[in-house]
Structure formats: structure tokens, C-alpha cells
Amino acid sequence: MSYFGNRVQRREDPALLTGHGRFIADHQPPGTVHAAFTRSPLAHARIRSVDLSAARAVPGVLAVYTHDDLPGLPKGARLPLHVPNAAITKPHTQAPLADGEVCFAGEAVAVVVAENSYVAEDAAALVAVEYDDLPPVSDIESALNGGHPSHADDADNVAAQLTVGYGDVDTAFAEAAHVVQATLKPHRGGGHAMECRGVLAQPDADGHNLTVRSGTQAPHLVKRSIMDVLGLSGDQVRVIAPPDVGGGFGPKAIVYPEDIIVPALARALGRPVKWIEDRREHFLCTTQERDQIWTVEMALNGDGTLRGLRGTMAHDSGAYLPWGVIMPYISATTTPGPYVLPAYQLHVTCVLTNTVPTTPVRGAGRPQAVFAIERLLDQAADQIGLDRADIRRRNLIPADQMPYEVGLTYRDGSPVIYDSGDYPATLEAGLERAEYTSFAERQRAGRAEGRLLGIGMAFYVEGTGLGPFEGAAVRVQQDGRIVVQTSAAPQGQSHQTVLAQLAADQLGVDIDQVSVVTGDTATMPIGIGTFASRIAVNAGSSVHVAAREVRQKIVDLAAAVLEVDAKDVELADGEVQVAGVPGSGRTFGELARIAQGMPGFSMPGGTAPGLMADSYFSPKRSTYAHGFHVAEIEIDPETGAVDIIHYVVVHDCGKVINPMVVDGQVQGGLAHGVGNALLEVMRYDTSAQPTTTTFADYLLPEAADVPVADVVHLESPTDLNPLGIKGAGEGGTIPAAAAVIAAIENAVAETGVRINHHPVTPAEIHHILHTAAPAEVSA
Amino acid sequence: MNVNGTAVTGYDAGARLLDVIREHLGLRGTKEGCGVGECGSCTVLLDGEPVCSCLVLAGQAEGREVTTVEGLASCPAGARLREQLVDHQALQCGYCIPGVMVSATAHLSRTEEVTEESVRTAISGNLCRCTGYTKLVSAVLTAASDTGAHS
Ligand code: FES
Ligand code: FES
Numbered sequence: 043m044s045y046f047g048n049r050v051q052r053r054e055d056p057a058l059l060t061g062h063g064r065f066i067a068d069h070q071p072p073g074t075v076h077a078a079f080t081r082s083p084l085a086h087a088r089i090r091s092v093d094l095s096a097a098r099a100v101p102g103v104l105a106v107y108t109h110d111d112l113p114g115l116p117k118g119a120r121l122p123l124h125v126p127n128a129a130i131t132k133p134h135t136q137a138p139l140a141d142g143e144v145c146f147a148g149e150a151v152a153v154v155v156a157e158n159s160y161v162a163e164d165a166a167a168l169v170a171v172e173y174d175d176l177p178p179v180s181d182i183e184s185a186l187n188g189g190h191p192s193h194a195d196d197a198d199n200v201a202a203q204l205t206v207g208y209g210d211v212d213t214a215f216a217e218a219a220h221v222v223q224a225t226l227k228p229h230r231g232g233g234h235a236m237e238c239r240g241v242l243a244q245p246d247a248d249g250h251n252l253t254v255r256s257g258t259q260a261p262h263l264v265k266r267s268i269m270d271v272l273g274l275s276g277d278q279v280r281v282i283a284p285p286d287v288g289g290g291f292g293p294k295a296i297v298y299p300e301d302i303i304v305p306a307l308a309r310a311l312g313r314p315v316k317w318i319e320d321r322r323e324h325f326l327c328t329t330q331e332r333d334q335i336w337t338v339e340m341a342l343n344g345d346g347t348l349r350g351l352r353g354t355m356a357h358d359s360g361a362y363l364p365w366g367v368i369m370p371y372i373s374a375t376t377t378p379g380p381y382v383l384p385a386y387q388l389h390v391t392c393v394l395t396n397t398v399p400t401t402p403v404r405g406a407g408r409p410q411a412v413f414a415i416e417r418l419l420d421q422a423a424d425q426i427g428l429d430r431a432d433i434r435r436r437n438l439i440p441a442d443q444m445p446y447e448v449g450l451t452y453r454d455g456s457p458v459i460y461d462s463g464d465y466p467a468t469l470e471a472g473l474e475r476a477e478y479t480s481f482a483e484r485q486r487a488g489r490a491e492g493r494l495l496g497i498g499m500a501f502y503v504e505g506t507g508l509g510p511f512e513g514a515a516v517r518v519q520q521d522g523r524i525v526v527q528t529s530a531a532p533q534g535q536s537h538q539t540v541l542a543q544l545a546a547d548q549l550g551v552d553i554d555q556v557s558v559v560t561g562d563t564a565t566m567p568i569g570i571g572t573f574a575s576r577i578a579v580n581a582g583s584s585v586h587v588a589a590r591e592v593r594q595k596i597v598d599l600a601a602a603v604l605e606v607d608a609k610d611v612e613l614a615d616g617e618v619q620v621a622g623v624p625g626s627g628r629t630f631g632e633l634a635r636i637a638q639g640m641p642g643f644s645m646p647g648g649t650a651p652g653l654m655a656d657s658y659f660s661p662k663r664s665t666y667a668h669g670f671h672v673a674e675i676e677i678d679p680e681t682g683a684v685d686i687i688h689y690v691v692v693h694d695c696g697k698v699i700n701p702m703v704v705d706g707q708v709q710g711g712l713a714h715g716v717g718n719a720l721l722e723v724m725r726y727d728t729s730a731q732p733t734t735t736t737f738a739d740y741l742l743p744e745a746a747d748v749p750v751a752d753v754v755h756l757e758s759p760t761d762l763n764p765l766g767i768k769g770a771g772e773g774g775t776i777p778a779a780a781a782v783i784a785a786i787e788n789a790v791a792e793t794g795v796r797i798n799h800h801p802v803t804p805a806e807i808h809h810i811l812h813t814a815a816p817a818e819v820s821a
Numbered sequence: 822m823n824v825n826g827t828a829v830t831g832y833d834a835g836a837r838l839l840d841v842i843r844e845h846l847g848l849r850g851t852k853e854g855c856g857v858g859e860c861g862s863c864t865v866l867l868d869g870e871p872v873c874s875c876l877v878l879a880g881q882a883e884g885r886e887v888t889t890v891e892g893l894a895s896c897p898a899g900a901r902l903r904e905q906l907v908d909h910q911a912l913q914c915g916y917c918i919p920g921v922m923v924s925a926t927a928h929l930s931r932t933e934e935v936t937e938e939s940v941r942t943a944i945s946g947n948l949c950r951c952t953g954y955t956k957l958v959s960a961v962l963t964a965a966s967d968t969g970a971h972s
Contacts, residue, residue, distance in 0.1 A: 051907055058915030059903045061850015061890035065916065068849040236854045236862055236916040236950050288852070288916025289950050321855040534914030534951045702910035706952060710913060713953030737859035737948065745941040745954040774953075 045543035066240035078162035082144035085396040085730030087173035145361040148326025178730035185393035206374035208449035209385030214350030218341030230333035237288020238319035243308035260571030283531030283561035290533035325735035331403035333358035350385035360399035372407035456663035476672035496789025500777035505664040506769025507579025514584035518653035522631030529569025531561025548589035575769025583659035591655035602647025682808030686749035696768035711774020719782035825892030834880030861947035864920035890919035913951035935965035
């Protein structure tokens with residue numbers, strides 16, 4: 043039997059269910075000391091002076107440092123810009139400890155190391171910093187119009203500008219029968235993994251080498267950055283992402299000041315140093331996403347077919363650009379989506395503000411683009427007098443046009459070519475499951491009873507599985523067990539299960555014979571990271587290819603040892619035998635011993651040493667997953683509360699390695715999207731102070747808030763990787779806000795109010811129902 | 822206090838119960854997600870009642886019975902729940918799970934008619950960012966029907 047495609051149980055669960063997961067905070071080597079940071083209370087200021095004496099005098103404090111005196115930290119050090127781009131004119135990245143100027147509230151100014159974390163935190167509060175206030179920039183509008191810079195030495199707040207598009211957009215608008223225009227404001231939010239970040243750095247006995255554990259999505263990126271900033275060589279630094287990381291969702295895919303400072307402290311003090319972020323720090327310092335302002339218009343023919351889309355988009359980069367312009371670029375290239383859009387032009391301006399930097403959060407720029415085009419389509423349908431499903435039907439790319447070249451270049455530098463998918467079939471499947479044709483009747487009947495029902499829909503196409511690679515090594519050990527090593531680090535995506543399924547299939551062994559080692563720079567020299575829905579495609583294909591190669595080595599060696607032809611050898615249950623001759627065989631373990639060689643003897647039959655292989659599968663370009671969401675909701679007219687009564691997800695991520703894992707990703711992603719639509723507000727006041735820094739103020743979806751995804755699985759395999767798979771981690775989130783907001787707008791259609799922002803809170807819906815006007819957008 | 826049936830002494834009465842459990846006793850199953858009583862990752866049973874151990878001082882637990890996720894290993898409701906959570910593949914990163922296990926076990930052990938709504942309410946104090954809750958809820962419901970508590 044093959045494991046691929048089956049509902050294989052997760053191997054991670056037994057430990058997690060009994061409290062034996064190994065998360066970063068659970069590691070506590072003997073002699074560990076604890077770091078705590080003094081953080082700027084101001085969003086923008088110059089540091090006039092720092093007095094460390096009171097903090098240093100606290101019993102139990104071992105050291106207190108700033109940018110100027112932390113041993114091993116070069117003066118002027120900055121974190122790396124992970125993805126440079128020629129469009130970036132202000133390539134600002136953060137100083138590991140503030141270097142003269144602070145640019146967001148929470149920026150680390152000093153660090154304390156003490157015998158325990160209580161003392162470290164108390165002493166950090168005693169670091170006396172004098173600041174000279176600088177005018178803060180709290181949002182996109184004040185960045186563009188406020189007249190002062192978010193970094194004192196800059197003339198303005200524009201960090202980058204780019205234009206994305208194709209086709210003759212001016213003619214499209216000149217000849218259009220209909221034009222609709224809108225300003226849209228998708229809102230910032232956080233990843234909010236339940237586990238905050240954490241770093242533990244251990245020096246070896248002579249203080250030369252370091253082992254660093256970081257709750258990261260990208261251990262290799264952390265290692266490279268430590269080497270770059272602290273001037274260490276590769277053999278001196280080993281970075282491990284613990285096998286259990288409590289959620290990632292994007293923000294753990296960058297390198298933070300603490301990833302550099304904690305290792306520097308461990309070297310300076312010769313002791314293991316640990317820092318565990320608390321939730322308040324997570325709100326202040328861990329990256330967020332999604333604030334953008336789109337001012338766009340759509341041109342259509344009389345029959346509702348698209349002619350063009352154009353406009354501007356301003357993107358809030360926050361105070362620094364660790365990921366460059368990746369997110370706004372993804373937004374801009376996601377906009378055309380599943381539609382035949384003949385002409386498109388978007389001018390993008392990335393602005394710097396005095397808020398925490400923005401980097402990809404589950405969806406990574408795509409939810410905003412989907413929100414823009416889907417909301418415009420609804421508006422166009424209303425203006426033309428078409429049904430909302432019908433306007434989509436008229437514009438979807440027909441299945442026979444696959445592969446479809448959009449005319450854009452994706453963030454991986456390759457052309458955007460949708461490789462496979464039957465979008466019209468996806469649409470119809472969703473409408474059918476949602477019982478769309480009878481909705482009007484349900485809505486009317488509801489109205490008659492004073493109930494406000496609404497329905498909304500949104501389609502998306504998502505570039506997934508982008509390169510360059512994620513490696514894997516597969517090895518048969520002398521006890522016959524298989525080890526799979528991969529650079530990829532998991533945060534709940536079931537790597538232990540899914541990657542073992544792939545290796546077990548190729549080698550014909552029980553999955554329990556396979557161990558998976560993840561996210562360790564000592565086992566895999568290079569790696570990229572677990573983000574952008576790329577691991578199944580990249581690491582999965584690498585495991586598949588490497589395991590296949592090992593299988594061939596087993597066959598060749600067995601043939602040499604058994605003195606038969608390779609084609610007469612068969613593998614079963616960890617043994618190799620001459621086909622049809624039971625008992626003739628050797629176990630994998632015996633062969634592995636032979637393959638390890640005997641001193642002085644040649645390898646049997648000239649076979650290669652070692653039953654092992656590695657692979658760095660590198661896809662030639664991204665593969666495009668897609669899906670369609672339909673949300674049916676009911677609004678309580680008294681309170682404005684939204685109840686999602688039926689939520690349909692049509693999901694196509696190509697072939698599926700483990701359907702239960704994909705189901706989990708879809709449902710979890712949907713919860714995140716529902717949070718963005720209805721709950722999650724990350725508010726900064728006009729002085730750029732974050733004011734929603736607890737879960738009492740920033741509402742994450744609870745068990746009662748999240749609808750059950752009614753999922754229709756479709757499968758359009760890709761030929762861009764040997765498994766035919768596409769990424770599945772973000773599709774649940776991407777169109778959810780667009781679908782839910784459309785449903786709310788539909789439920790209050792009698793007011794004529796258009797809702798082009800999110801989240802939309804009950805108070806705002808209440809306001810709309812009673813005034814027929816949108817509330818001031820608080821977000 | 823008794824933790825998972827074993828008498829415990831020598832802790833700092835002014836420390837958070839969460840820290841005593843994790844650092845003093847080395848029971849690292851109980852997690853911290855917010856430190857201020859808003860996420861439920863640190864949920865333990867105090868005399869059978871789910872509480873946020875980040876909000877309880879160790880002194881307040883003096884003379885009382887504390888049960889952590891590790892202590893559910895031997896309880897039949899915990900065993901059924903674990904089995905169903907695995908079967909439903911309800912977990913992802915697993916960080917919230919010790920708290921969910923504790924809340925859900927308490928719910929199963931003292932509720933006669935377990936319904937979807939009652940489960941959602943029982944775990945409403947346990948934030949989970951990964952799963953969207955659906956499979957957690959169905960796993961608890963199935964575990965309840967095994968005990969006859971599911972209506
Ligand atoms: S850590 Fe106790 S409720 Fe969050
Ligand atoms: S499984 Fe990750 S937070 Fe619940």
C-alpha cells in the first residue's frame with residue numbers, strides 16, 4: 043500500500059498530547075542565564091543618553107549592554123535585508139540594539155543578562171534612557187502627507203516605488219462601457235502564533251563554537267545572519283529550530299535582533315543564554331502585515347467582461363524593510379487572479395512608518411489583492427445589473443487555456459504561468475455546495491422574519507511552492523532504519539508525518555521505520571525556510587527524489603551481493619530478496635553495513651559507498667493553487683454581530699500527500715481569515731503607540747467564532763514537480779476576508795453601503811444599519 | 822500542594838503557579854502564551870476546576886490538588902480524548918494542546934450532556950491559532966460519545 047494520498051495519522055501527536063513536546067522554552071541546559079531587553083517606549087526618538095548603572099547594581103545581574111559596548115557586535119551593525127531589490131531607495135533594516143535613533147515603540151535599546159528571568163526583567167526596567175522626541179509617523183496617510191520623516195535623516199517616507207502591469211490600460215478605459223472605482227483599506231494584523239519567539243545560545247567548552255536554538259521558520263537564514271553580523275564563520279555556528287515550534291504563520295521567518303544578540307551574549311559570557319519573548323513584546327516587536335490603501339478602478343464591457351484594471355496601492359512597510367518589497371510585489375502580481383484581464387497597471391508605493399515592520403503573515407500580500415479585485419467585481423456587478431456569480435463566470439479563464447500566461451513576472455523572477463486548474467468547474471462546485479441559486483429565496487424569507495442574511499464569494503489564485511530549493515538527505519542506517527534529514531523546520535505542518543510518508547513509499551517500508559530530522563544547519567548545510575506554502579513542493583520532492591536514489595543503491599548493492607541481475611531483485615518490508623525466492627534476501631540493515639565498507643576491501647561489484655543520497659529539488663517556477671469561498675452569514679440587527687452560517691471552501695492544491703493535513707491547513711487558514719474579516723484590529727494612535735497589545739484588545743478567533751469549513755476538494759495536478767502537488771498553507775486565509783465582507787455588504791444591501799475595508803466590527807455594522815453610512819474606519 | 826497526586830514542597834509561595842510547575846517541578850507540558858489569563862495555554866486543574874496557572878500564585882494552591890497535562894496520562898477520560906485527537910488529526914503545532922486537553926477533560930468529566938455548543942464554550946478560553954478548532958471540537962464530541970456523555 044502506498045502512504046501517498048492517505049489519511050496517515052500524525053507521528054507528532056503522542057508527545058504533544060502528553061506534554062512532552064520540545065518547544066524552545068522547554069530547553070534549559072545547566073547553567074543557563076536569562077536575557078531581557080529594555081525597549082523604547084516611544085515610536086520615534088533620538089537616544090540622548092543611556093545610564094546602565096542602576097541595572098548593573100541589581101544582585102544577580104551579570105551584564106548590561108547597549109549597541110556601543112556589546113562585545114562582538116560591530117559598531118553600526120544592522121540586520122540583513124533578506125531580499126534586496128533595485129526598486130528600494132531606503133533599504134533600512136534594524137540595528138540589533140538601537141544605534142542612536144529608535145523608529146518604533148518596542149525597539150530594543152539595551153539588554154540585561156541575569157541569573158533568572160525575573161531579575162533580568164526587573165533590571166531591564168532600571169536602564170535609564172533619555173530620549174529626544176522626534177515626530178512619529180503612525181500610518182500610511184501620515185507617511186505620505188504628514189510632512190515629516192519616520193527616520194530622521196530621510197527626506198521623505200517613500201522606501202520604494204514600482205509599477206506592475208501589462209497591456210494597454212488607457213485604451214481599455216477609453217473604450218470601456220462601465221467603470222467602477224473604489225478605495226480599499228485592508229487592515230494590518232499579526233501572525234500571533236500561540237508560542238511567542240525565543241532564542242537559546244550555548245557556547246561550547248572553549249567558547250569558540252555556538253549552538254543556537256531559535257523558534258524560527260528559517261534556521262539557515264538565522265545562521266547566515268549571525269555569521270554576517272557577528273563576523274563568524276560557518277563552522278562556528280550551528281542553528282537548530284526545535285522540532286516543536288508553536289506556530290509560525292510568517293512572522294517567524296525573518297531574523298530578529300534577539301537572534302543576533304543572544305548568541306553574542308553567549309559568546310561574551312561563556313554561558314548558555316536564553317531569551318523568551320512575552321506576549322506584550324510579541325505585539326510590540328514581532329512583525330505584522332496587511333495595511334495597504336488601494337485606489338483602483340476597473341473597466342468593463344457592456345456584458346460585464348473585463349477590459350482593464352488600474353490604480354495605485356500604498357503599502358505600509360513599518361519602520362524597516364527586512365523582506366524588502368516582497369509583500370507589495372506579491373499583492374500586485376496576485377490581483378488579476380483567475381480572470382481574463384486584458385490590461386492591468388498598478389503603481390505601488392512602499393512607505394516607512396514608525397510602526398513595527400511588516401513582513402509576510404499567512405497570505406502574504408495576497409488577501410489584500412483578492413480583496414481589491416473581488417470587491418470591485420461585486421461593485422461592477424451591481425452597477426451593470428449582473429448577478430455576482432455571473433460576472434465571475436463571464437471572466438474566468440477557461441480550462442482549455444491552461445497553462446495560462448498572465449503577462450506578469452512573479453517574485454521568483456519567472457513569468458506568472460498558471461500551470462493547471464479548471465476555474466469554471468471550481469466556481470460551479472462552490473455555488474452548488476452553497477446552494478447559491480436558492481439563496482435569494484432564503485434571503486427573502488429571512489427578511490420577512492426580520493432576519494438579515496447575506497452571501498458573499500471570492501476566488502483566488504495563489505503562487506505556491508516557489509524555489510529555489512529545500513534539500514533533503516535520505517540514509518539507511520546499520521540498524522535498517524531510514525533517516526530523512528531536511529533543512530525545512532516545521533511549526534505544525536506535520537513534516538514528521540508527511541515527509542516520512544514519501545520516503546516510506548519509495549523504500550517500501552513501514553512508516554515507523556522512518557525518522558525525520560528537521561531544521562538543523564549541522565545536518566543540512568544550506569536551506570531556505572518554511573514559508574510561502576513551499577515545503578511540500580520543495581522538501582517533499584527532494585525526499586522523493588533522494589529516497590528513489592537510495593532505493594536504486596539498495597537494488598544495485600543487493601544485486602552485487604546476491605550475485606543476480608538488478609532486475610531480479612525486489613524490495614519488501616525492509617528486506618531485499620531475489621524475486622520469487624523467499625529467504626534469499628538481506629535486510630536493509632545488513633546491506634547498510636556492507637555499504638559502509640570494510641577497511642581495505644573494495645566495494646562489492648563497484649557499487650557506490652553508503653546507502654544514502656541527497657537531493658535539492660529546485661522547481662523551475664511556482665505552481666499555482668486556487669480556490670473559491672462562499673460565505674453565508676446572518677447579522678443580528680440588534681447587536682450587529684455576524685454569524686457565519688455556512689462557509690464553503692472549494693480548494694485545489696493539486697495532488698494531496700495527506701488529506702487530513704490539508705484539511706487542517708484549510709480550516710486553520712480560514713479561522714485566520716475570519717479573524718481578519720471580523721475581529722483583529724491592530725491599532726496605533728496618532729503618536730504611533732500600539733494600543734491593542736493584549737488578547738483582551740486584539741481579538742483572536744475563539745472556538746465559537748470560527749465556522750466549520752464545508753470543503754470541496756478538487757485536484758488539478760501540476761507537472762512542475764515529481765509529486766504533482768501544490769502548496770496548501772495559505773489558501774484558507776487568502777479570500778476569506780473578501781468573501782465575509784461581501785456577505786456583510788449583501789446582508790445590509792438595503793442601506794446601499796459599500797464596505798471596502800476590514801475588519802468590520804459589530805459596532806460598525808450596527809452603525810451602518812442605523813445610519814446607512816459606513817463608520818469612520820477605525821482600523 | 823499536590824501536583825498530579827504527588828506532594829510538592831520547597832517552592833516559592835510568591836511565584837506564579839505556572840513557574841512552579843514548569844521550572845521548580847520541571848513539568849514542561851504546561852505552556853505560557855500570554856501570561857495574563859487571556860489564552861488558556863497554561864490551563865491546569867485546581868481541585869478539578871480549570872484555571873489559568875499564570876494568574877495563580879503558588880501560595881494560593883497551598884493544600885490543594887493541581888493536575889497538569891502530564892497528570893491526565895493516567896485518567897481514562899484523558900486517554901479517550903488523546904485517542905480521538907489523534908484519530909481526528911486535530912493537532913497542528915500542539916502548543917495550545919495541553920491547555921485544551923485540561924479544559925476538555927474537565928468538561929467531559931463533569932458534563933452530562935456534551936453538545937457541540939457546550940464543547941465550544943468549554944474551550945472558548947483556549948486560543949488556538951493553527952487549527953480553526955473544528956477537529957478539536959469533533960474529537961472532544963467523539964470522546965464524549967465513547968463515555969455516553971454525548972447527546
Ligand atoms: S499564559 Fe496563562 S492564560 Fe495565557
Ligand atoms: S495547534 Fe497550534 S495553537 Fe493550537
